[in-house]
Amino acid sequence: MNNAALTDLIIKMADDELIQGHRNSEWTGLGPVMEEDIAFSSMAQDKIGHAWALYRILHENLGGQDPDRFAFIRKEKAFKCSHLVEMPNGSYDFSLMRHFLFDHAETVRYESLRESSFEPFQQLSRKFKGELKYHTLHANAFIMQLSQANEESYARMQSALNDTIALAAGIFEPSAEYEEELMAAGVYPGEAALYHRWLDRIYPVLVKASLNLPEMSTVTPVFGGRKGFHTAYLEPLLKEMGEVFNLDTEANW
Amino acid sequence: MSQTILIEEVFQSLEHVMDPEIPVLSVVDLGMITGVDIEGEGVRIRMIPTFAACPAVSYIQQNIRKTVEQELGIAVTVEIDKEAHWHSNRMTDAAKEKLKNFGIAPPQVIEGEMRAEIMLETPCPHCGSEQTYLRSPFGSTLCRAIHYCRSCGQVFEQFKPLE
Numbered sequence: 233m234n235n236a237a238l239t240d241l242i243i244k245m246a247d248d249e250l251i252q253g254h255r256n257s258e259w260t261g262l263g264p265v266m267e268e269d270i271a272f273s274s275m276a277q278d279k280i281g282h283a284w285a286l287y288r289i290l291h292e293n294l295g296g297q298d299p300d301r302f303a304f305i306r307k308e309k310a311f312k313c314s315h316l317v318e319m320p321n322g323s324y325d326f327s328l329m330r331h332f333l334f335d336h337a338e339t340v341r342y343e344s345l346r347e348s349s350f351e352p353f354q355q356l357s358r359k360f361k362g363e364l365k366y367h368t369l370h371a372n373a374f375i376m377q378l379s380q381a382n383e384e385s386y387a388r389m390q391s392a393l394n395d396t397i398a399l400a401a402g403i404f405e406p407s408a409e410y411e412e413e414l415m416a417a418g419v420y421p422g423e424a425a426l427y428h429r430w431l432d433r434i435y436p437v438l439v440k441a442s443l444n445l446p447e448m449s450t451v452t453p454v455f456g457g458r459k460g461f462h463t464a465y466l467e468p469l470l471k472e473m474g475e476v477f478n479l480d481t482e483a484n485w
Numbered sequence: 486m487s488q489t490i491l492i493e494e495v496f497q498s499l500e501h502v503m504d505p506e507i508p509v510l511s512v513v514d515l516g517m518i519t520g521v522d523i524e525g526e527g528v529r530i531r532m533i534p535t536f537a538a539c540p541a542v543s544y545i546q547q548n549i550r551k552t553v554e555q556e557l558g559i560a561v562t563v564e565i566d567k568e569a570h571w572h573s574n575r576m577t578d579a580a581k582e583k584l585k586n587f588g589i590a591p592p593q594v595i596e597g598e599m600r601a602e603i604m605l606e607t608p609c610p611h612c613g614s615e616q617t618y619l620r621s622p623f624g625s626t627l628c629r630a631i632h633y634c635r636s637c638g639q640v641f642e643q644f645k646p647l648e
Binding site: 267268270271273274275277278279280281282284285355358359360361362363365366369370 | 536537538539540567568570572599601620621622623624625627630631645647648
């Protein structure tokens with residue numbers, strides 16, 4: 233197996249976790265109710281923990297940099313996160329819908345890695361599975377509650393779904409260079425397969441919540457993030473995230 | 486000193502290393518220890534964190550090393566076991582009893598695939614009632630959820646079941 237292909241895949245997964253984790257953490261102290269403040273803060277901690285585990289695989293198995301340096305010193309262009317996770321939190325409905333779509337995407341991805349030919353993925357898959365269940369449990373419960381609460385909340389959930397779906401579909405941007413190789417080597421089933429499994433997961437929840445999933449054939453996924461093309465929101469986020477670390481990159485914590 | 490006795494002694498010593506977030510439970514109670522090997526003059530202890538992002542891992546690692554070194558006077562290395570992964574069924578029955586007495590509901594036993602329904606009607610650690618509901622799957626630490634007891638009107642925490 234070619235290390236460059238594996239490295240590319242891991243960076244995409246890890247950067248999504250890191251940036252989504254950072255966005256979740258921005259709800260700390262600002263959640264609409266205390267339980268939600270705690271929930272988004274806890275999920276932030278989980279996501280950043282998952283990013284760290286992935287950066288560690290890069291470091292230990294694939295000759296990559298130290299995880300902290302890799303997370304905090306890289307240039308914006310070297311990040312491979314999807315545009316979905318870069319978007320500012322906006323209002324709570326947007327954040328909640330993003331969390332719902334993102335965590336189901338993560339769930340199908342890590343489930344598929346249970347059978348990966350790359351052994352460190354198998355271990356991650358087992359480790360993350362139970363934790364992700366709590367994330368989707370939380371997301372499903374709140375999507376249902378808010379969609380059924382009153383007309384205003386229903387309308388807001390539907391418009392949040394309309395606003396996030398193309399961005400979320402962008403999670404599954406395949407690599408022109410490495411996709412075939414990773415699939416052939418049995419590392420993972422490929423983005424197209426994961427995309428369909430994801431739709432199968434979110435659809436029943438949306439139906440129960442009486443939300444209408446837009447006709448997916450008319451939705452153009454927002455690609456580009458995986459190739460290093462980002463929204464204007466990533467650069468300031470990275471600056472803020474690395475502010476303390478970059479005061480003294482050689483400091484011992 | 487024979488090797489089997491020494492391993493037993495290491496486990497006895499490990500029972501004095503408490504979880505920093507739940508001080509009534511030791512690392513052995515929690516099922517965090519996955520292996521103890523005698524190597525030459527020292528001992529190698531393997532452990533696993535409960536949740537992947539547990540912020541207390543290196544602190545616990547240090548506590549294990551210091552405690553066992555001090556109590557048994559041998560060199561200790563503590564490693565994170567990458568092969569094993571923690572799940573809540575690893576917690577001993579005695580540990581669950583201690584947890585309940587401490588005021589935290591213990592995790593239910595998971596059989597097969599873990600389902601969300603398992604967390605409904607978690608018995609209240611204060612009054613024992615099953616008239617409870619899950620308020621949030623997230624609590625004050627990564628390993629806890631928040632429930633509400635309709636019978637005694639108290640909010641209580643639970644150590645989450647994790648598969």
